[in-house]
Amino acid sequence: MRLSICRIVLCASVLAVVSFAQSAPSQPAFEVESIKPSGPKGCCTGVLTYPGGRIKVVYATLELMIQYAFDVQAFQIAGGPGWMRDDRYEVEAKPPASSKSSLANPASPKSPMNEEQREMLRTLLVERFNLRFHREIRQGLVYVLLTGKSPLKLVPAKSEADAPWVGSPHGGMIVGDGIAGTNISMPTLAARLGRYLGRPVLDETAMAGSFNFKYEYAAGESAPDVISSILTSVQALGLKLESRKDSVETIVVDRAERPSPN
Numbered sequence: 538m539r540l541s542i543c544r545i546v547l548c549a550s551v552l553a554v555v556s557f558a559q560s561a562p563s564q565p566a567f568e569v570e571s572i573k574p575s576g577p578k579g580c581c582t583g584v585l586t587y588p589g590g591r592i593k594v595v596y597a598t599l600e601l602m603i604q605y606a607f608d609v610q611a612f613q614i615a616g617g618p619g620w621m622r623d624d625r626y627e628v629e630a631k632p633p634a635s636s637k638s639s640l641a642n643p644a645s646p647k648s649p650m651n652e653e654q655r656e657m658l659r660t661l662l663v664e665r666f667n668l669r670f671h672r673e674i675r676q677g678l679v680y681v682l683l684t685g686k687s688p689l690k691l692v693p694a695k696s697e698a699d700a701p702w703v704g705s706p707h708g709g710m711i712v713g714d715g716i717a718g719t720n721i722s723m724p725t726l727a728a729r730l731g732r733y734l735g736r737p738v739l740d741e742t743a744m745a746g747s748f749n750f751k752y753e754y755a756a757g758e759s760a761p762d763v764i765s766s767i768l769t770s771v772q773a774l775g776l777k778l779e780s781r782k783d784s785v786e787t788i789v790v791d792r793a794e795r796p797s798p799n
């Protein structure tokens with residue numbers, strides 16, 4: 538009798554596990570993907586987006602791919618093997634036709650991925666790089682983006698179709714000669730500035746919409762470093778950056794492996 542009861546309990550447990558596995562929602566995943574070691578450095582590094590939801594990762598480390606997949610900066614990633622910051626890869630991936638991303642039509646290859654594409658990239662990293670991680674909330678220094686006392690020198694964006702961009706007034710990355718932006722919302726500006734400032738930037742401007750702006754140092758003038766240039770340029774636009782301590786989400790990499798050949 539006891540043996541029969543044990544068998545019934547065991548069968549019930551197995552059925553419960555199977556039922557749970559079948560009912561658990563599957564993670565969004567790319568349908569077609571290719572991963573290979575990168576060749577010599579090209580003209581750019583990062584993730585490009587194309588119509589139909591296709592993405593192309595160019596000359597990127599695993600750490601950089603984690604940044605894009607989780608929408609974090611390098612200073613928010615800890616742990617992991619050393620090679621994940623050195624080895625470079627090329628990735629091409631396409632979502633299934635049933636996904637919303639298959640209808641995507643980005644204005645430019647430089648347009649950011651949508652959230653579903655980020656989830657698909659996370660799935661790719663887990664499956665192909667055997668990425669294992671956990672999240673931690675740590676206390677650290679952040680900048681807060683606020684409106685200043687001076688009049689705002691921001692112009693509403695002319696077209697939402699323009700690819701969001703922030704950089705030097707002369708094009709390219711911010712190098713210390715001022716700042717310019719096209720079709721940039723305040724949350725996006727905060728995120729982009731964090732890359733240069735080396736710490737998170739929290740948007741507390743409460744400003745909606747996207748803007749174009751430009752502030753350029755006068756001829757012969759320069760800032761002692763990029764951070765000083767950003768602080769001065771932001772203030773000239775009628776905004777300000779204040780430093781304070783706050784909670785910072787951190788992705789801790791517990792394990793990662795080089796991907797096997799396709």
